[in-house]
Amino acid sequence: MAARGGGRTRGTIHDFPDFDANKDAEILHKAMKGFGTDEDIILDLLTQRSNAQRQDIIIGYKTVIGKDLVDDLKSELSGTFESLIVALLLPPHRYDAKELHDAIKGAGTSENVLVEILASRNNDEIHRIVEVYKEDFESDLEEDLTSDTSGYFERVLVSLVQGNRSEAEADPSQAEEDAKALYEAGENAWGTDEERFISIICSRSIPHLLAVFDEYKKINDIDLEDSIASECSGNLQVVMLAIVKCVKNIPAYFAEKLYNSMKGAGTDDETLLRIMVSRSEIDLADIKAIYKAKYDESLHSTIVGDTGGDFKDALLKICAGDN
DSSP: OOOOGGGGOOOSSOOTOOOHHHHHHHHHHHHSSSSSSSHHHHHHTTTOOOHHHHHHHHHHHHHHHHHHHHHOOOOOOOHHHHHHHHHHHHHHHHHHHHHHHHHHHHSSSOHHHHHHHHHHHHHHHHHHHHHHHHHSSOOOOHHHHHHHHHHHHHHHHHHHHHHOOOOOOOOHHHHHHHHHHHHHTTTSSOOOOHHHHHHHHHHOHHHHHHHHHHHHHHHSSSOOOHHHHHHOOHHHHHHHHHHHHHHHHHHEEEHHHHHHHHHSSSHHHHHHHHHHHHHTTTTTHHHHHHHHHSSOOOOOHHHHHHHHHHHHHHHHHHHHHHO
């Protein structure tokens, strides 16, 4: 989703021309055969194939080699590089489902992962994630969320996981009413009516919410994001701000997430990996452009300065250049 909720999006990874799944399978097997592993061949090949082509390679590997590609890669690779390569081999919705499951079932709940995925996916994507989550983990995503979160934060996540956001066009008169309702529920109220915020922001369509945001600024002379920052706190603030940012401009939301994952001391490798993989065929080219315009540095150069080894090389291949 480009600026203002619309426009064509662009990835950095596309179908590889003259693709031959069985040939690629043999190349990968040779790279892992014998003493030592040729990581360069593995990362070069898999970062230049689309996800659909990688699924064909997995089948081709079993066909011509008689073994499981993912199992072989896991036995030969390690660390963040292994995690990235395995992530590339998962279909997008299975990868999202896995990340959500790990966020819920790991040591402590990774609320930021829940927010990032559920706030940025559309209705169809949410439905598919819920479906494969049940298939892969024999568990209900909504039930797992409610058992691991609480309060208004839990209620927002439950709303998002329904994948039932309106897809209607904007209604100007309703947008004005919604903007007034948000103002009355927050800036103009003693305390905050969180339920009203959740009801409007989690259910209205993207075009309609963009109209609501415009009307809100006319009424209050400040951006809704600023109101949420002052009226909400904790995880509720984080998820509501994420939804508003994604409604406005999904690539800009992910550019900010990538910047935050690498700024300061240390790097949040998991967030960096997840965004680079999950957006590589959707809008990573748009994210790169916004990143450079906003932070006066290319995503490519930030990755070079903040990561190392095969992990860095694979990320740079996905990034597809410094332009």
